[in-house]
Amino acid sequence: MSLIPSFRRSSIFDLDPWDPFRDFQFPSSSLSTFPRENSAFVNTRIDWKETPEAHVFKADIPGLKKEEVKVEIEDDRVLQISGERKIEKEDKNDKWHRVERSSGKFSRRFRLPENAKVDEIKAAMENGVLSVTIPKVEVKKPDVKPIEISG
Numbered sequence: 293m294s295l296i297p298s299f300r301r302s303s304i305f306d307l308d309p310w311d312p313f314r315d316f317q318f319p320s321s322s323l324s325t326f327p328r329e330n331s332a333f334v335n336t337r338i339d340w341k342e343t344p345e346a347h348v349f350k351a352d353i354p355g356l357k358k359e360e361v362k363v364e365i366e367d368d369r370v371l372q373i374s375g376e377r378k379i380e381k382e383d384k385n386d387k388w389h390r391v392e393r394s395s396g397k398f399s400r401r402f403r404l405p406e407n408a409k410v411d412e413i414k415a416a417m418e419n420g421v422l423s424v425t426i427p428k429v430e431v432k433k434p435d436v437k438p439i440e441i442s443g
Contacts, residue, residue, distance in 0.1 A: 336351055336352070336353060336373075336398040336400060337351070337352060338350065338351040338373065338400050338402075339351075340402065342428075344428075345427060345428060346425050346426055346427045346428055347404065347405070347408055347425075347426040347428065348423065348424070348425050348426075349371070349373070349402070349422075349423070349424040349425075349426075350421055350422070350423050350424075351373055351400075351421070351422040351424075352420060352421055353375060353398075353417075353420060353421075353422055354420035355377060355393075355420065356375055356377055356420070358417045360375050360376060360377070361373070361374070361375040361417065361422060362374045362375060363413070363415045363422075363424055365410050365413065366401075368410060369403055369404045369408070369410065370401055370402070370403055370404065371401065371402045371404055371413075371424065371426070372399065372400070372401045373399070373400050373401075373422065373424065374397070374398060374399035374400070375397070375398055376396065376397040376398070377394065377395045377396065378395065379395045380395075404426065406429075407428045407429045407431070408426045408427075408428060408429070409426065409427045409428065409429055410426065412426070412427045413425070413426050
């Protein structure tokens, strides 16, 4: 076992960063002492687009059921999307080689504009994508009354 990193890769597409502890043997129970929260899940990315009819939020949250996700409105104007992916239960006989799947809690908050109809929000989840649609208040066009010019 060398303390000098080996930069040999099996292919040019193998982009895993060098792990200085790769060659050390750890007991399988040592993984339980390392935090398994992964920032990729904790910092869930959410898209927000505005169409002429609505504000649409889309969040990628693969592997979660709709019962594990909450969509709430706070203070009449703040949309909160939150949830949690629990850590998989470990069997003492298991030996982990790599832990890459993300787990942990996430919570994102968005202040909604005045034109959002917060009492008509709809949410749906399909194929690991949460969609939240908030209709917009129709902008009332001002009544224009032509004035005749004399002279």
